[in-house]
Amino acid sequence: MQVHILASGSTGNAALVELGGKKILIDAGISARRIERGLAGVGIHAADLDGVLITHEHSDHVRGIQVFTKKFRVPVYARPATWAGIPGYEQIPGVCRQELGEALDIGPVKIVPFPTSHDANDPIGFCLHYKHLKWVLATDLGEITNMTAEALAYADLVILESNHDPEMLRNGPYPAFLKQRIRSRQGHLSNHEAGQILSQIARRPLMQVFLAHLSQQNNHPELAEKTVADILRRNGCGVGEDIILRRTYPDRTSSLVF
Ligand SMILES: [Zn+2]
Ligand SMILES: [Zn+2]
Structure with missing residues (x-):
């Protein structure tokens, strides 16, 4: 079993999870070339993917999908409204364009999407179940809804958004409308909110x-980790014992191999 976050951040997202012998890419928001190279870097041939899951149609999650599917005809699963929001999606080969419903089985892995609060057509996160294991991806969250909290509960592994430090955002260079969008209930989750939900579930x-x-612009990996860790410790959670925090990067792979 392994997880490789090939890229994470507002400039592009792609994560490879291998579970139950299946290789699944979640989001393809970097160029097809970068996906192919990132996978090769961890010993995986892009053509061997069993499927690609898409959370929503924003370009930092779908940028590479057209070129990638032209070269590697792997099935891509997205909500119908998400497909409709991807510019030029009609050009994606029909065999690759799969509609995602309430649940999906890729071999022994059961994938259950859950809705998230974000400004996209039908944004979702994913729970992946294999035997007794539960892995969850939850990014692009304006707020933690009950459904998101339920999805995160009892997970063994979580890829969780920790988008910004509220003070850095407030004092940062973004125009007011963008700051407002990020802070909103359909925007992105702050370090504090990430720490709070982890301490509560x-x-x-x-x-x-x-x-x-x-x-x-509005965060640092060290600051995100420190903020989340401080909140967890204040709530009696052993960081490094109960919860192991890991960093991700916009331009290099972050891996965990079991
Ligand atoms: Zn988004
Ligand atoms: Zn995003």
Whole structure:
């Protein structure tokens, strides 16, 4: 089993999970060439993917999809409204264009999408179940809804958005409308909110957490990790024991191999 976050952040997102012998890419928001290279860097041939899951149609999640599917005819699963929002999606080969419903089985892996609060057509996160394991990807969250909290509960591994530090965002260079969008209930999750939800949910021991989708302008990996860790410790959670925090990067791979 392995997880490789090839890229994470507002400039592009792609994560490879291998579970139950299946290789699944979640989002393709970097160029097809970068996806292919990133996968090769961890010993995986892009043509061997069993499927690609798409969270929503924003370009930082779908940028590479057209070129990638032209070269590698792997099935791509997205909500119908998400497909409709991807410019030029009609040019994607029909065999690759799969509509995602309430659940999907890729071999022994059961994939259950859950809705998220974000300004896209039908944004979702994913729970991946294999045997007793539960892995969850939850990024691009304006707020933690009950459904998101439920999805995160008892997960063994989580890729969770920790987008910005509210003070850096407030004092940063973004125009007011963009600051407002990021802060809104359909925008992005702050470090504080990520820490709070992790400290509140029901957990299994040794939860692995990748802090993901960090803003390059309004956050630092060290600050995100420190903020989340401080909140967890204040709530009696052993960081490095109960929860292992891991960093992700916009331009290099962050891996965990079991
Ligand atoms: Zn988005
Ligand atoms: Zn995004």
